Amino acid sequence: MRPKIKLTLVEKRGIHGCHRGHKIGDQFDYDTDRGKLCPMAMHVAFPYIDILRYGGTPPRAQNGEIRFCCPDSDVINVFRIEVEETT
Template sequence: MGKKPKIRITLVDKKSNGYCSHGHKYGDTFDFDTERGKLCPLAMHALFPMINILRYGGRLPGDDGNSGLYCCPDANIINIFKVEKIEDI
C-alpha cells in the first residue's frame, strides 16, 4: 500500500445554540496527521471510523465517496464536521 491520503476535518455547522465544551467554532479546520490532538476526543471518537475508511481505500456513502458530514455526539451542541480525503497533487 502506498502513502495514505491526507484527511481534513472541518466544523461546518452546529444544531444548537450551546457552547462547545472543547471550544470548537464554525470554520475550524484540522489536518488529521498533524492536528488530531486539537480535536475534541468525543468528536474524534465519532469521526475515526470514517477517517479510517478513507485512509485505507474505502468510500463513504454519499455523492463522491471522498467526503461526508458527521455529528459530534454531544447532544447539547451537535457540531457537524465534514471529513474529506484530500487527493495528492
C-alpha cells in the first residue's frame, strides 16, 4: 500500500499573492486533492512524492522537514510534505 502524502503551505516568500489563491495553512492530500493544488507546485512536488512512495529519503530542510517551493518567482510559496502514518 502506498503511503498517504500530505502537502501543507507553510510559508510565503514572494511579493505577490498566489495565482490559485493558496494561503499559508492550506493542506492537500496528494491522492484526493490533486486538482486543487496549483499545477506548477504539483510539478515540483512530484519527484519528492515519488521518492517517498518508493521508500527513499528526499533532501530535507535544516529543521528536518521535507520542503519545496512554488516555481513562480513572484509568489514563492513554500510547501511541507509529510507521510501520514496509517494505523
